[in-house]
Amino acid sequence: MxxxxxxxxxxxxxxxxxxxxxxxxxxxxxxxxxxxxxxxxxxxxxxxxxxxxxxxxxxxxxxxxxxxxxxxxxxxxxxxxxxxxxxxxxxxxxxxxQAMAVMVREPGPLDDRAPGEAARGDRSLTVDEVLDGDGFAEVERAVVEGFPIPARRPWSRGVMLPEPLLRQPGLRAWRGRIDGVTAGACLTYDDGHATGVYWVATLPDHRSRGVARAVLEAALAAAHPDRPATLVATALGEPLYLKLGFAEQGRTTWWSR
Known part of the structure; x- marks a missing residue:
């Protein structure tokens, strides 16, 4: 058991x-x-x-x-x-x-929108799963510049997220685009028990347009919705995750040097 x-x-x-x-x-x-x-x-x-x-x-x-x-x-x-x-x-x-919330969402529907359909009726915003190296490089750029990841800036292709990572079992990449231009991204990782959500990011020029929510909703709907979803929430992202049904399970302290 x-x-x-x-x-x-x-x-x-x-x-x-x-x-x-x-x-x-x-x-x-x-x-x-x-x-x-x-x-x-x-x-x-x-x-x-x-x-x-x-x-x-x-x-x-x-x-x-x-x-x-x-x-x-x-x-x-x-x-x-x-x-x-x-x-x-x-x-x-x-x-x-500051300690960050470790959050889990139990399996269940989000709402009646189709996966990849944008919130608030913004039809210029779409989400797709990335399956090729060029697309994965765009996901990497969005994470490095949008999250952001200061240690990986300026962005250089394949340094943070090399293409072989996309071929790791359980790893999937999601990209949000506005009028066909990359606006945000995230990764999910399924380990057979839960689907973890990582690096939900929106590029600075596209913030406040529902990109993060659209990307996350599409990922949750498509990446093993029958399993719990997990993530660690930044203070900025926590309100969105609460709205989508995530609940805090504890708070994690990240020590760094």
Missing amino acids: NTRSRLELANDNAAAFWLAQARAHGWQQLTRPGFTAVRCARTPTDSHRVVVTVPYGEPAALEEELAVLFKEWSTTGLTVEDPYGGLDLERFGCTHG
Whole structure:
């Protein structure tokens, strides 16, 4: 019997999403009973990623385990997702911002709009699933410039989202366009238990036109609507996710250096 909480379901999807990126990039990876780590290596100082996946009894024990790993990997930059809020990573030179909501939406219909049909009757706004390399590059650009991802700017094709990632099982890419011009995007990752939503982004010139909502609705309607959907919400995105039926399961602290 699967007794994982909805929070653990979201954690596991995030870990699987990073493992898919590791496979696409050819990065070293490590999966332990309590966490998943990926040795990102776009540059020598790229931020290694750790996702804590289950509750831990003693934070100090996990901190020591991470210290050993960081020494082995010669980690300089790092990001640690701690959805249980008990870690203190200041001794690694890390700081953290405001905790973000980990949210889950149970399976069920959104409304009576067809997948890809824009909100508020804006027929110039359409959403499609991207299946080719050129389209995936447009998704990458929208994420880098629209989310935004400062470490990946200026955008360079294939650095953040290489084309092999699009061929990873479970990974799908979605693009919103206004009059045929890319306006926003997101990725989804299905791990067989839940569909995670990642990097919902709108390009600056197209904000306040319902792009993010249209892209997210199309993705949710098409990417295994029979499974729970998970995401981590920025403060800006949280109101939209609440409107679409997502509910907070906990708050995650992201430590970074």
